[in-house]
Amino acid sequence: xxxxxxxxxxxxxxxxxxxxxxxxxxxxxxxxxxxxxxxxxxxxxxxxxxxxxxxxxxxxxxxxxxxxxxxxxxxxxxxxxxxxxxxxxxxxxxxxxxxxxxxxxxxxxxxxxxxxxxxxxxxxxxxxxxxxxxxxxxxxxxxxxxxxxxxxxxxxxxxxxxxxxxxxxxxxxxxxxxxxxxxxxxxxxxxxxxxxxxxxxxxxxxxxxxxxxxx
Numbered sequence: 001x002x003x004x005x006x007x008x009x010x011x012x013x014x015x016x017x018x019x020x021x022x023x024x025x026x027x028x029x030x031x032x033x034x035x036x037x038x039x040x041x042x043x044x045x046x047x048x049x050x051x052x053x054x055x056x057x058x059x060x061x062x063x064x065x066x067x068x069x070x071x072x073x074x075x076x077x078x079x080x081x082x083x084x085x086x087x088x089x090x091x092x093x094x095x096x097x098x099x100x101x102x103x104x105x106x107x108x109x110x111x112x113x114x115x116x117x118x119x120x121x122x123x124x125x126x127x128x129x130x131x132x133x134x135x136x137x138x139x140x141x142x143x144x145x146x147x148x149x150x151x152x153x154x155x156x157x158x159x160x161x162x163x164x165x166x167x168x169x170x171x172x173x174x175x176x177x178x179x180x181x182x183x184x185x186x187x188x189x190x191x192x193x194x195x196x197x198x199x200x201x202x203x204x205x206x207x208x209x210x211x212x213x214x215x
Contacts (some may be wrong), residue, residue: 001149002114006034006105006121007168011136012130013097014070025069025096025131028061028183029103030101030198031208041120042130046200054117055200057109060151061183062158064169069102097132099151102168104143104158106151118142143168152184182213196207 013025014033036046036053044050072095075078078088107117121141129135143166163169186193186209187199199206 001108002111002145003148003154004114004117004145005143005154006107006141007051007143008103008105008130008137008141009101009134009168010035010088011097011129012093012097012101013132015131016196020140021091023093023095023100026196027098028059028181029067029105029131030196031051032200032205034059034105035200036079037128037130038117040126041102041124042116043125047087047202049202051200052101052202057107057113057183058149058151059116060106061157061184063101063181063183064104064108064163065100065102066181067098069096070099071096093097095132097135099117101158104155106154108149108151108154116147116166122184129151131195139168147188152182155182166177179214182210182215183210184213185209186211 006030012029013023014028014030015023015025016030016032032046035051035057037195038054039051041044042051046055051076053185074093074095076091076093079091108116127133127181128137128141130137143158143163160169189209190211193209193211195207195209197205197207
């Protein structure tokens with residue numbers, strides 16, 4: 001088993017629901033968004049049989065920089081409501097996104113699958129984007145690969161010195177190495193756990209239960 005570490009930096013939007021008029025973003029990447037990006041690089045659809053090996057990966061997130069939540073106000077012409085498709089409407093749309101955010105994402109799985117992920121993100125067949133097609137990554141995505149099957153542990157093992165050497169983090173001042181927020185699959189769900197409907201399947205989305213841990 002191997003784990004790959006990804007660096008997601010730049011404008012990004014990670015929605016776990018699709019409201020047409022008001023489109024929110026989470027404060028951390030969704031599993032469906034990350035897998036969708038990998039599938040784009042591999043040239044397959046997320047719900048296809050070819051993507052089944054990607055959907056079976058384990059994921060954890062380390063919030064390196066929380067970023068700022070901003071909003072795009074847009075108008076759309078010719079919108080047709082399913083209740084009355086004969087009438088075209090002009091509507092207002094609010095699309096939220098994150099600016100100045102940086103996330104480290106760890107994906108664990110079989111060696112062959114991790115190698116396929118690395119190839120898809122290094123030599124993509126189609127456009128790579130951070131949750132929305134207008135938001136391409138602003139730096140190389142793949143940081144490194146390592147042995148192991150625990151994505152949370154892999155993120156804990158990544159030190160700031162390692163990230164600074166690769167230009168992923170600026171040089172930190174003494175005392176700036178504060179605890180980070182980790183989003184990990186819950187082993188013992190509790191009242192503080194969060195349910196996210198973001199696991200793509202062949203016929204829709206399944207629910208993940210995650211914990212937010214500060215370490």
